[in-house]
Amino acid sequence: LVDCSTLYARVGGRAFFEGLVDRFYEEVSGDPTLRPMYPDDLAPSREHLTSFLIQYWGGPADYSRERGHPRLRIRHAPFPITAEAADAWLAHMRSALAGADGLDGADADELDAYFAMASRQLRNV
Ligand code: HEM
Numbered sequence: 001l002v003d004c005s006t007l008y009a010r011v012g013g014r015a016f017f018e019g020l021v022d023r024f025y026e027e028v029s030g031d032p033t034l035r036p037m038y039p040d041d042l043a044p045s046r047e048h049l050t051s052f053l054i055q056y057w058g059g060p061a062d063y064s065r066e067r068g069h070p071r072l073r074i075r076h077a078p079f080p081i082t083a084e085a086a087d088a089w090l091a092h093m094r095s096a097l098a099g100a101d102g103l104d105g106a107d108a109d110e111l112d113a114y115f116a117m118a119s120r121q122l123r124n125v
Contacts, residue, residue: 006058007107014054016100021050023096033088037079072122082125090119 003009011017025042028034038045051063052070063070079085093115097108 007110008054008057008059010107011057011100011103013059014050016103017050017053017057017059020093020096020100021046021053023099024049024092027092027095028089031088031092033085034092037085072118073124076122077124080125081123083123085125086119086123090115093119 008017025046028038029042048063048067051066055061055063094112097103097111097115100108103111
């Protein structure tokens with residue numbers, strides 16, 4: 001029986017978020033605006049975003065156990081997040097979402113709306 005109470009469970013758990021974040025960072029690694037903001041080794045960034053999203057969407061709370069409260073605005077303060085950078089981030093995440101197989105339409109819409117809202121909120125320039 002599939003637990004339908006969380007989006008995390010509906011989309012198939014950890015594997016879905018790992019695939020999403022892999023596709024996302026694959027694009028970020030070639031983005032001239034975003035790539036310079038990230039560390040040379042993208043593996044820790046990949047793990048942070050994966051575990052954050054898993055926790056946010058109702059999966060295990062490993063993110064907060066390992067990293068503490070998300071405080072995303074404060075954690076993004078060191079990076080100049082212009083409208084252009086936020087748009088680029090969202091475009092890569094939308095492309096990663098489009099690459100997901102068998103995602104239910106309502107779940108896709110919910111994820112899309114969240115990423116659009118969150119990327120807009122993190123603009124700080
Ligand atoms: C708006 C454009 C954005 C830019 C340019 C951006 C850039 C960055 C950069 C450079 C880092 C530091 C490297 C790392 O530790 O991963 C980071 C961390 C992070 N970002 Fe973003 N980000 C953006 C939006 C978002 C959004 C919308 C979310 C959530 C939905 C998010 C979630 C995270 C998380 C969870 C971390 C790791 C925080 C930590 O535990 O240290 N970011 N981001």
